[in-house]
Each structure stands twice: as structure tokens, then as C-alpha cells.
Amino acid sequence: MNDLGEGVYCIDTDYQRPGLAACYLIREGDRLGFVDTGTAQALPRLLDAVASLGLTTEQVDYVIPTHVHLDHAGGAGDLMAVCPNARLVAHPNAAPHLIDPSRLTAGATAVYGEEAFARDFGRITPVPEARVMVAEDGTEIDLNGRTLTFIDTPGHANHHGCVLDSRSQGIFTGDTFGIAYKDLDTAQGPLLFAPTTPVAFDPGAWQRSLDRILALAPRVAYLTHFCRLDDPATHLGTLRESIRYLADLALAEESASDDQRLGRLRAAVDAYLLGRARQNACELPDERVRELLAVDIELNAQGLEVWLRRRARAAART
Numbered sequence: 001m002n003d004l005g006e007g008v009y010c011i012d013t014d015y016q017r018p019g020l021a022a023c024y025l026i027r028e029g030d031r032l033g034f035v036d037t038g039t040a041q042a043l044p045r046l047l048d049a050v051a052s053l054g055l056t057t058e059q060v061d062y063v064i065p066t067h068v069h070l071d072h073a074g075g076a077g078d079l080m081a082v083c084p085n086a087r088l089v090a091h092p093n094a095a096p097h098l099i100d101p102s103r104l105t106a107g108a109t110a111v112y113g114e115e116a117f118a119r120d121f122g123r124i125t126p127v128p129e130a131r132v133m134v135a136e137d138g139t140e141i142d143l144n145g146r147t148l149t150f151i152d153t154p155g156h157a158n159h160h161g162c163v164l165d166s167r168s169q170g171i172f173t174g175d176t177f178g179i180a181y182k183d184l185d186t187a188q189g190p191l192l193f194a195p196t197t198p199v200a201f202d203p204g205a206w207q208r209s210l211d212r213i214l215a216l217a218p219r220v221a222y223l224t225h226f227c228r229l230d231d232p233a234t235h236l237g238t239l240r241e242s243i244r245y246l247a248d249l250a251l252a253e254e255s256a257s258d259d260q261r262l263g264r265l266r267a268a269v270d271a272y273l274l275g276r277a278r279q280n281a282c283e284l285p286d287e288r289v290r291e292l293l294a295v296d297i298e299l300n301a302q303g304l305e306v307w308l309r310r311r312a313r314a315a316a317r318t
């Protein structure tokens, strides 16, 4: 666990590899809140984090998944089961899936396959509806006098919210402020890019969500992938450009809906991210960069393909 100051602790959930996915523990006095949870397999790490502060799970007041992608929320049900006083705070589009995770399980099994699902996620435990607090845009959550404000931020997913923290003046951004693995940081800075994961990538909505984050003037962004990004406003242009570039790369394939398209999108995303690493003076060999980005290259390509199909269906209806 990494103490980031202001009562914010970053926990590596060890999803797939160290340094890939984090979640956060916020402490205010003797009360706690989690933002994101990792998968069910991360639970022992979360419990260790609570114990290392000399506190217990009875002192956890809130569990706040930013969105229901499983590296963020897969373990929410198991965590809630051991935090008897906690409420689960969830986006209106996320809450139904956390109460009844059958569609999450089916969706993830379809994307990853049954074997990988069992290996990487374990299980998804439902959260009792009575313990769920649906957070509309602007909902203020009181953590022992510290205000956490839930901001609706569609674009990466239509069930995504960010959490603004009054004390650190930071914002917990889930995937909305992109991905920047520490392994790919260089003296020039982070390699920040947009995850266009299936199934609800929406570049226009995403840019508007970034407008909203910018207007809140956060001092720091707490990324799930991975950890703290200081002075987020200085990185905003890079992230906006990444969303535009990936959308344009897909749109260039819009009229070519053959069964080779996903492969071409995969190659184009690969070339883009490798190129970005080189521009950023990354000295790791291509092979290592590809290894670090393998899951994102695949998910970004799949998400762009799903987006193009959704656009085609919408065009067919009009």
C-alpha cells in the first residue's frame, strides 16, 4: 500500500501483474471509504490495507466503484460482505448490475472466455439492493465530515462516475482520465492514452466529461491504471488527442465492415501505442512494450469494432 498523503492510500490489486490496476482507500479520522475494489481476488490485499491502518472493516462506510468493468468493481460484492456498515455507492447505470451481476458475468465470459474468467476474476457476488445508494450526478457523500462528490462521466463507459475529494482536491478518475502505467513513464512524462474498451465507447461524451473534470480544477488525478497523476490539466491535451486519434482510426475503417476489420484495428492500435512509446523516448524493447500493453491493445481494438457496429445499427435505424 502506498500512502499518497491527505488520507489517500493506493493499493495495487495485482490484477494480471503488479502495476496494472489500483484501488484506493480514503481515511478520514477513524472512518474509511474504498474507491474501486479490484476483482474478488484482490480482497485479501484490501483487508490487509485496512488492518495496516489499525482499523477494521466495521469502520468502512462506503465502497464506491467508479464503473462496473470487473478490474474496478468485480470484487465489490465480496468486499461489501465483510464490511457490515458500508453502503455501496454506484452510478444509476451501474447499480442494477452490482445488485444482479448475471449480465456482467455473461458479458465478461463472452469477452474473455470461461477459463480466463475463472482465473482472472474468480466470481462476482451480488450486493443486496438495500445496501446500495444510487449516486446521481453531483451526489455528495459524507465520509466523517469529508465531502466526496460523485460526478457522472460517460465516454469510457455509460456507467462511469468520478469522485472528487474535498480534502486532497484530487479526483478519483477510474478510466475517465485514461491509462498511464508507471512501467512506461519516462523523463518526458507518462504514456497517457484512452482505453476504448467495449461496449460503450463514446468519444463525444468523453470529451465533455473531460471538460467537466477540467472545470473542477483538481490538483491530482488518482488513476486506477495506475496511481497518482499530478497536475492533470497539463496532461489533458494528450488524453483528448488520444481519444480523437483512436476514434479517427476506427472511422477510417467505417465503410469496410468485413471480418478482417478487427485484425486491422488491432494492428493500427498496436502501431499507435508503440509509436507513442517511442515519441515518449521509451527505451524498453518493442517486445516489452507490447507485453505491457497487450490487454489494452486487444480491448481497444474490440471496443472500436463494437463502436463501429453500434454506429452502423444507429445509421440503419434512421
Ligand SMILES: [Zn+2]
Binding pocket: 067, 069, 156, 157, 175, 197
Ligand atoms: Zn473500464
